[in-house]
Amino acid sequence: MDFGFKISPSSAVNLDNVDLTLYNRLLEAEPDICKCIACGSCTASCPANRFSGMSVRKAILNLQRGKEKETARMLSNCMLCGKCTMVCPRGINTRHLILSICKLYKEEAK
Amino acid sequence: MRERFLTGYNDFVLPFMIGMIFILSYCAISLVRIIMQLPKEDRKKFFISLVTPKTIAKNIRDIFCDCLFHVKLWKRNKLLGYMHSSIAFGWFMLIVIGHIEVLFYVPHRAKLFYFPIFFRYFVAETESTMKGAFFFFLMDFFLLMVLSGIALAMIKRLQSRLFGMRRTTNPSFLDLIGLYSLWAIFPLRLIAEGFTADISGGSFLTKSLNHVLNSFLSDHTNMLPAWWAYSCALGVFFIVLPFTRYMHIPAEMLLIPLRNAGIKIRHARKGLAKAQVYACPSCGLCIDACPMGVMKTHIKDTTVYLNRQIRRNNEARIEEISDKCLLCGKCTAVCPVGVEGDKLRIAQRSIRRYAINQDYSNISAQMLPISPGNISPAAVSAPESAATVKNGGKVLYYAGCMTALTPVIRKSMESILTKAGVDYELMDKDGGLCCGRPMMMAGRFDQARQMVEKNTEIIMNSGADTLLLTCPICYRIFKEKYDLKGIEIIHHTQYIDRLIRSGMLRVDKDTTRYVFHDPCELGRGCGVYEEPREVLSCAGELVEATKNRKESICCGGSLGSLSLGFDKRKSMTENALANLMAGAPDIIVTACPLCRSTFNRYADRPVEDIAEIIDRKCVTSAAGPASLNPGGSN
Numbered sequence: 001m002d003f004g005f006k007i008s009p010s011s012a013v014n015l016d017n018v019d020l021t022l023y024n025r026l027l028e029a030e031p032d033i034c035k036c037i038a039c040g041s042c043t044a045s046c047p048a049n050r051f052s053g054m055s056v057r058k059a060i061l062n063l064q065r066g067k068e069k070e071t072a073r074m075l076s077n078c079m080l081c082g083k084c085t086m087v088c089p090r091g092i093n094t095r096h097l098i099l100s101i102c103k104l105y106k107e108e109a110k
Numbered sequence: 111m112r113e114r115f116l117t118g119y120n121d122f123v124l125p126f127m128i129g130m131i132f133i134l135s136y137c138a139i140s141l142v143r144i145i146m147q148l149p150k151e152d153r154k155k156f157f158i159s160l161v162t163p164k165t166i167a168k169n170i171r172d173i174f175c176d177c178l179f180h181v182k183l184w185k186r187n188k189l190l191g192y193m194h195s196s197i198a199f200g201w202f203m204l205i206v207i208g209h210i211e212v213l214f215y216v217p218h219r220a221k222l223f224y225f226p227i228f229f230r231y232f233v234a235e236t237e238s239t240m241k242g243a244f245f246f247f248l249m250d251f252f253l254l255m256v257l258s259g260i261a262l263a264m265i266k267r268l269q270s271r272l273f274g275m276r277r278t279t280n281p282s283f284l285d286l287i288g289l290y291s292l293w294a295i296f297p298l299r300l301i302a303e304g305f306t307a308d309i310s311g312g313s314f315l316t317k318s319l320n321h322v323l324n325s326f327l328s329d330h331t332n333m334l335p336a337w338w339a340y341s342c343a344l345g346v347f348f349i350v351l352p353f354t355r356y357m358h359i360p361a362e363m364l365l366i367p368l369r370n371a372g373i374k375i376r377h378a379r380k381g382l383a384k385a386q387v388y389a390c391p392s393c394g395l396c397i398d399a400c401p402m403g404v405m406k407t408h409i410k411d412t413t414v415y416l417n418r419q420i421r422r423n424n425e426a427r428i429e430e431i432s433d434k435c436l437l438c439g440k441c442t443a444v445c446p447v448g449v450e451g452d453k454l455r456i457a458q459r460s461i462r463r464y465a466i467n468q469d470y471s472n473i474s475a476q477m478l479p480i481s482p483g484n485i486s487p488a489a490v491s492a493p494e495s496a497a498t499v500k501n502g503g504k505v506l507y508y509a510g511c512m513t514a515l516t517p518v519i520r521k522s523m524e525s526i527l528t529k530a531g532v533d534y535e536l537m538d539k540d541g542g543l544c545c546g547r548p549m550m551m552a553g554r555f556d557q558a559r560q561m562v563e564k565n566t567e568i569i570m571n572s573g574a575d576t577l578l579l580t581c582p583i584c585y586r587i588f589k590e591k592y593d594l595k596g597i598e599i600i601h602h603t604q605y606i607d608r609l610i611r612s613g614m615l616r617v618d619k620d621t622t623r624y625v626f627h628d629p630c631e632l633g634r635g636c637g638v639y640e641e642p643r644e645v646l647s648c649a650g651e652l653v654e655a656t657k658n659r660k661e662s663i664c665c666g667g668s669l670g671s672l673s674l675g676f677d678k679r680k681s682m683t684e685n686a687l688a689n690l691m692a693g694a695p696d697i698i699v700t701a702c703p704l705c706r707s708t709f710n711r712y713a714d715r716p717v718e719d720i721a722e723i724i725d726r727k728c729v730t731s732a733a734g735p736a737s738l739n740p741g742g743s744n
Binding site for chain 2: 051099101
């Protein structure tokens with residue numbers, strides 16, 4: 001029967017099912033991730049944000065939730081310009097973080 | 111001269127001959143390998159340059175000036191220059207005169223390789239030498255010159271500060287063997303020739319030594335051990351040479367023609383990069399030059415150690431060293447042999463593989479400002495700007511990412527342009543693409559090229575004939591990698607200088623003291639030193655920093671470093687600031703948004719961009735900007 005609407009699939013993330021092996025490896029290489037306070041300065045300054053929704057804050061969050069595909073899609077337009085590093089109030093080396101993510105995670109998501 | 115031995119041979123020449131044959135074949139094989147590793151077009155370029163008279167002359171001049179006379183070291187420090195040139199030039203002359211002696215006195219022995227080296231052992235003096243007045247005197251003179259250089263080298267090991275070097279390289283084990291054998295060669299030669307001086311003749315050094323030796327070692331059989339020792343020292347030096355820093359001697363002679371042929375680094379480890387790594391003499395001048403050197407922990411991350419690790423194929427350390435560097439290019443600027451530390455590091459970064467590779471094909475030019483469908487109404491309604499392109503058409507102002515974070519620079523620049531009556535348009539008002547230089551610095555050339563292509567499309571479609579940049583980082587890549595036919599690429603320091611010269615801007619002069627900090631990418635990167643200084647001296651009194659121009663110290667904020675954290679950069683910024691204080695300036699001026707914000711964090715006095723100063727100081731009332739606009743499109 002068509003009600004004209006559907007039940008949308010659940011967007012809940014079950015953290016028990018998330019495989020965090022890669023994230024833990026990233027954490028080893030980039031312990032600074034823990035410093036992030038999710039203030040969003042990086043998002044606000046990012047020139048790639050309007051093209052691929054790039055945001056270092058969200059990228060970190062997505063990885064913690066195991067949403068690697070989303071992160072890879074965001075990163076695909078990063079220009080490594082370094083603005084996020086300059087504005088980060090916690091002094092996180094976001095450029096190196098982005099390069100480390102690029103090294104560790106796969107691209108297949110695209 | 112007559113010969114003492116019919117055979118013209120003695121067993122002691124063997125160590126020398128083994129070493130010599132080894133090093134010659136090693137160099138020949140390496141030479142062929144490096145040339146074969148060059149890309150085809152580079153190899154062609156190289157061979158053509160070898161037969162072009164102009165480059166031949168330049169090669170010969172450079173080899174004499176750099177390898178023998180060490181002109182660059184003389185300019186740095188007289189004692190350092192004398193030490194190196196006395197050893198290199200003195201030794202060279204000993205070899206040349208040695209060969210002339212053989213050709214002159216015993217020409218039939220010229221085909222024997224070792225004969226010029228051990229000449230004095232094999233001959234006995236006759237009347238023909240005029241008691242050693244000419245050749246022997248020269249030989250002794252140059253031997254004394256080399257010995258004085260060796261003595262200085264020994265002193266330098268203990269007191270490098272006398273030679274203008276605060277820190278020198280830590281020699282490796284093999285370097286030390288090479289060093290000691292090199293030091294031993296010339297004193298041993300003196301003793302060996304001293305023993306034979308009463309037979310073969312000699313001059314002021316060897317003859318006098320002979321009298322001393324004869325007084326307690328009168329037996330001639332004592333001479334053989336001395337000649338053996340001399341030959342062994344030479345043999346050991348030649349055998350260890352390929353594995354020590356002394357490989358720079360043959361490698362530099364290859365590097366000079368390669369450089370003069372205009373070849374660039376194309377591969378991280380092969381071809382030119384390899385020639386550069388081997389041409390590094392481990393002198394350690396880059397250690398004092400490196401802005402990271404203010405922290406002792408970074409000393410092993412300088413170019414000289416990068417070269418050493420590349421020779422050892424120590425991948426972990428190569429990655430660490432090449433990622434940490436700020437790419438300020440100062441080591442390249444001070445290097446006496448022309449090793450390009452910054453480019454070498456970018457090349458190392460470029461061989462790294464990433465699983466996620468950025469791709470910008472989803473970004474169309476329409477999504478960006480200043481594209482055909484997106485031209486602002488102001489530009490469209492100014493048709494005369496197209497008609498008078500030759501007469502100085504529209505200026506396209508690309509602020510860039512870093513200027514976007516320091517909006518005061520953009521505001522000041524726009525204000526200056528308005529005051530001067532220049533018809534301009536902003537390329538990235540609501541955000542644009544990055545210029546590609548940061549990506550290039552990270553060694554990801556494919557990604558950078560995509561950005562370059564996108565930006566080129568936008569700029570070519572904008573109808574402007576001048577591209578104005580307020581960021582030296584952008585300026586450098588626009589100069590080096592963009593192909594913008596008919597569009598002049600200009601940095602704002604140059605543009606302001608031009609506006610002032612042509613009278614479109616008038617600046618009030620007062621007694622404020624300014625110091626100009628040369629940003630790495632503008633100064634060493636693009637060679638722009640004069641224009642900012644010209645501009646500043648129009649606005650006030652210009653004072654100089656202790657280290658300026660080519661030797662200016664990086665502010666520490668550089669995007670070049672991938673791994674250097676925020677906390678590690680503070681001491682570098684403070685060191686760079688201290689350097690600027692020499693003339694007690696009132697205001698620190700720079701021409702780079704990144705330097706400005708980095709300095710601003712720790713400086714005890716105002717830090718401003720050159721555009722801010724000029725905007726504040728320029729007089730608008732003098733006459734209508736229109737009438738002052740000689741080349742403009744009014």
